[in-house]
Amino acid sequence: MDMREGPERIFDSVATVAEAVDARAAGAAVLAGGTWIMRDPRRGVALPERIVALSKIAELQRVDVLDDRVSIGAAVTHAGLAQAINGLAGLEGLAAAATGAANPAIRRVATVGGNLCTLDFAAADLVPALLALDAQVELMVADGGRILPISTFLAERAVLLKTALLTRVIVPRAATASAHVRLPLRKAGDYPVAIVSVARASGGAIRVAVGSVEPVARRWTALEDELSGKAVTPEETQALAEKTNDFMGRDGIEAEGWYRREVLPALVRRAFAALQKGGAA
């Protein structure tokens, strides 16, 4: 049976990063877990004609836990990440993001790189968790590698990902506790309406990031400034979140923009309550 018309698709399952970078330079799109790309036809988007698969590149499947940082290969799955960082102090929020997203079968397949590189996906759970932890990403192109802050990556990824391969995410172990709170409307597999990730650094500084409310996740710097140097209760952070709520909610199938924005202060309270208890949520 002919499943598809036209010329044969080029599908390279390469063994090294160098080969994947070469394939990219030749115009191949990256296939990681496929949980996003495989739904492209349902969105009216044709599958890429030329594909490079990452599943056989051993170095992209590794998580290295060092004293001062954790290095996460781009093809590590959500389930693999959750397992590798389970119980690491300070990374509770990232672990909660990796275990709370999607459903078990998707988490076994969907990768960290796929979560960060899907341009039109506002509800990615790992993105705000990594913003709160001040992570960096490593990109590879034909003439070499480059490490950049995740916020810069998010701002420029539409251009960068035309040629680059995301190879690693580097998470500094500077936080003493972190938490990730998400609001799906139902429990089974829905995208979260809004996400709040928070992390406290050893000096006490707080970082807050919000996902799924605007088209791309971002830090909540207005709230971070208000919190700076203050010891506040979760209820007080909720009040400060109401005062500094500068988000413009996006309309989407799960919820309208105003709702995504309105739920943020309550999620902030929950996130800080979790942080007080030492993280997670």
Added chain:
Amino acid sequence: MTVTFQLNGDRCRFHDDPMTPLLDVLRQEKFLTGAKAVCREGFCGACTVHVDGEPVMSCLKPVGLVSGCSVTTIEGLSSGDQTLHPLQAAFEAADVVQCGMCFPGMVMSLSAFVRDNPEATRPEIKTAMSGNICRCTGYERIIDAVADHLEAQKSGRQAKETAHV
């Protein structure tokens, strides 16, 4: 492109588009219709199969990615007049199946879960089922049957241990 993999213990070759969902290869080429095509979005779990022993959604798995892997479908878990997988037997004994649409996927998800989590609690069983939607909403009975099955396995193990002493 030709993709070669193990399917229910036999060598299997597929020659066509490597981005074809594994689900379509199973149903349309191999006539293994146990895995169901329901949402095709990774949401309902009706298409769950094992790839190298781990339950995944076959609707979102490009067949090119299973090259060299071992795929097991519900037909491979137990077929025809063979004895049922103990979890299937537990479902049958407790009469939990209603229309049956979700069950091949439910069994593939939960058979791996009980293998890996012999001490699972009810909330853990529920979490494990969060990617398997049952439109007949027979959830509580399924959870009861899984819990009973784990309990039976445990007493089986204990009986064996005592017998060895």
